[in-house]
Amino acid sequence: MRFDYPEGATPIDDISGLIPDWVRTxxxxxxxxxxxxxxxxxxxxxxxxxxxxxxxxxxxxxxxxxxxxxxxxxxxxxxxxxxxxxxxxxxxxxxxxxxxxxxxxxxxxxxxxxxxxxxxxxxxxxxxxxxxxxxxxxxxxxxxxxxxxxxxxxxxxxxxxxxxxxxxxxxxxxxxxxxxxxxxxxxxxxxxxxxxxxxPPLSQILGSSFFKKLYQGKKLELLQKAYVRRGYDV
Ligand SMILES: Nc1ncnc2c1ncn2[C@@H]1O[C@H](COP(=O)(O)OP(=O)(O)O)[C@@H](O)[C@H]1O
Ligand SMILES: [Mg+2]
Missing domain, CATH: 1.10.3290.10 (Fido-like domain)
Known part of the structure; x- marks a missing residue:
């Protein structure tokens, strides 16, 4: 059986623990x-x-x-x-x-x-x-x-x-x-x-009932700060 791994993949040097017995390749x-x-x-x-x-x-x-x-x-x-x-x-x-x-x-x-x-x-x-x-x-x-x-x-x-x-x-x-x-x-x-x-655009954070519940006060303030840092429209 041959197992090839691309660079950066975790090599599996044994197949112990493999459950299906029909796996060959x-x-x-x-x-x-x-x-x-x-x-x-x-x-x-x-x-x-x-x-x-x-x-x-x-x-x-x-x-x-x-x-x-x-x-x-x-x-x-x-x-x-x-x-x-x-x-x-x-x-x-x-x-x-x-x-x-x-x-x-x-x-x-x-x-x-x-x-x-x-x-x-x-x-x-x-x-x-x-x-x-x-x-x-x-x-x-x-x-x-x-x-x-x-x-x-x-x-x-x-x-x-x-x-x-x-x-x-x-x-x-x-x-x-x-x-x-x-x-x-x-x-x-x-x-x-x-x-x-x-x-989500800031308008959605401010306008949707889902985000309005999550973002208020200081939480909203810091999120806006992060939006400014990322260059989003605020
Ligand atoms: N050099 C690296 N630095 C940081 N993360 C890496 C590196 N190489 C691989 N990874 C991460 O590890 C994953 C590979 O680990 P692995 O346990 O084999 O996961 P999978 O089997 O799902 O590909 C890659 O998809 C990547 O997310
Ligand atoms: Mg892997």
């Missing part, structure tokens, strides 16, 4: 993973999604990963126990995820000078940076960012399907993630915008 594996993930996409990205502070918890994130790959890999939904690049030291995974969950909770309760796309980009980058699972972290982190945006009634980016391959899209995506490693989220935000993510 990378193509078989891609197919069976994609089928499993499409069920998770239906479950987590369609229908009404509650606000992020209601579901953004470590156990829910593990459940999402389990539902994405649990029919294919027996380690789905379990944190990795070996170190990877990218990825934090494995014993820090839980606490780093807890910090991220606390941060997301804070964004909903307190004022923060970040637009919603910036928040989604931060979530996406932090999740791939932590790299909680043995594999599937890129796909998982994109689904979580999408769910975050959809919970806020925004369209999520159409992530190019060739991000797993050796494509130009992947090159600019990885380079955006590397900039985010250095603290600059700008190119990841631009990448997401280029592929269809969009912050």
């Amino acid at each position: 990378q193509e078989d594996l891609n197919l069976v993973e994609a089928e499993n993930i499409s069920q998770a996409v239906r479950k987590y990205l369609t229908g009404r999604i509650s606000l992020p502070h209601k579901w953004f918890t470590v156990s829910f994130l593990k459940q999402i990963h389990y539902d994405m790959l649990g029919e294919v890999w027996d380690w789905a939904g379990n944190f990795r126990v070996t170190n990877t690049i990218p990825g934090v030291t494995s014993y820090r995974i839980r606490s780093d995820l807890e910090s991220l969950c606390a941060e997301v909770l804070f964004w909903s309760s307190d004022a923060v000078e970040l637009t919603l796309i910036e928040q989604a980009a931060r979530i996406h980058h932090q999740l791939v940076f932590i790299h909680p699972f043995p594999n599937g972290n890129g796909r998982f982190s994109r689904i979580v960012a999408d769910r975050f945006l959809k919970a806020l009634q925004l369209s999520s980016p159409q992530w190019p399907p060739d991000l797993g391959g050796d494509s130009q899209h992947r090159k600019s995506y990885i380079s955006a993630l590397k900039n985010a490693d250095k603290g600059d989220l700008g190119s990841l935000v631009s990448f997401m915008e280029k592929h269809g993510a969009k912050d």
Whole structure:
């Protein structure tokens, strides 16, 4: 059996934990993973999604990963126990995820000078940076960012399907993630915008009953500040 991995993909040097016994090639594996993930996409990205502070918890994130790959890999939904690049030291995974969950909770309760796309980009980058699972972290982190945006009634980016391959899209995506490693989220935000993510215009924040409830007082003030920083019409 041959498994090929593009630059930057987590190499799987063993196939222990592979559940379907008929998988023989990378193509078989891609197919069976994609089928499993499409069920998770239906479950987590369609229908009404509650606000992020209601579901953004470590156990829910593990459940999402389990539902994405649990029919294919027996380690789905379990944190990795070996170190990877990218990825934090494995014993820090839980606490780093807890910090991220606390941060997301804070964004909903307190004022923060970040637009919603910036928040989604931060979530996406932090999740791939932590790299909680043995594999599937890129796909998982994109689904979580999408769910975050959809919970806020925004369209999520159409992530190019060739991000797993050796494509130009992947090159600019990885380079955006590397900039985010250095603290600059700008190119990841631009990448997401280029592929269809969009912050709501201020008129929508001020005019729709959904956003009016979320943004008042200091929260609205800091959001406006973030809009000015990004050069949006305010
Ligand atoms: N050099 C890098 N710096 C930061 N993140 C990276 C880098 N290389 C890969 N990644 C992230 O890790 C993901 C690959 O990890 P992996 O666990 O194999 O996920 P998947 O199997 O879904 O592709 C990429 O999609 C990207 O999100
Ligand atoms: Mg991978």
